[in-house]
Amino acid sequence: MEAIKELTTLNFSLIFISVFIIFTGIKAIVSLAEWFFKKLGLETKWMKRKREDHELLIQTSQNVLELQNKHMEDMKESDKHDEEMRKDIKNLTDLFVEKQISDFRWEIINLADKISNGKVISRECYKHAISTYERYEKIIEEKGLTNGEVEISIQIINDSYKQKLKEGF
16 A cells, blocks of 8 residues: 555656656767767667668669659650651551542543543442542542542533433433
């Protein structure tokens, strides 16, 4: 029972302050010992580990910066390749459209030439030429191009087709 009474009479704030002062003193002694070893050129395990951790942190930071720079270079290179691909795709698309226009023109002009030379043309050929001309006109309009020779040829085809229909084709 007396032990319990003695515990209740203890000054806990004084104990807390004493423990704080002791820890502060230990920290000061350790810092003083570290400074002393450093001045003598000696290195303890703890100091060596601290130095190695610091060097590792610096090396990791440098590696991260190198990776970041490499990433930025790779992104620029990727953007450059993407732009080249866009240009190539646009060129291929333009080539395809030019080929398609040329093919449509050839079909229409060729049929008009056959009609002008008096060859017999079937109803399906007339219908195909007219639908080809409609597709041709649509492409020409989309691309903002002009139509010249094909207009004359389609006029020949239309006139011939109308004449054939009048004759009971």
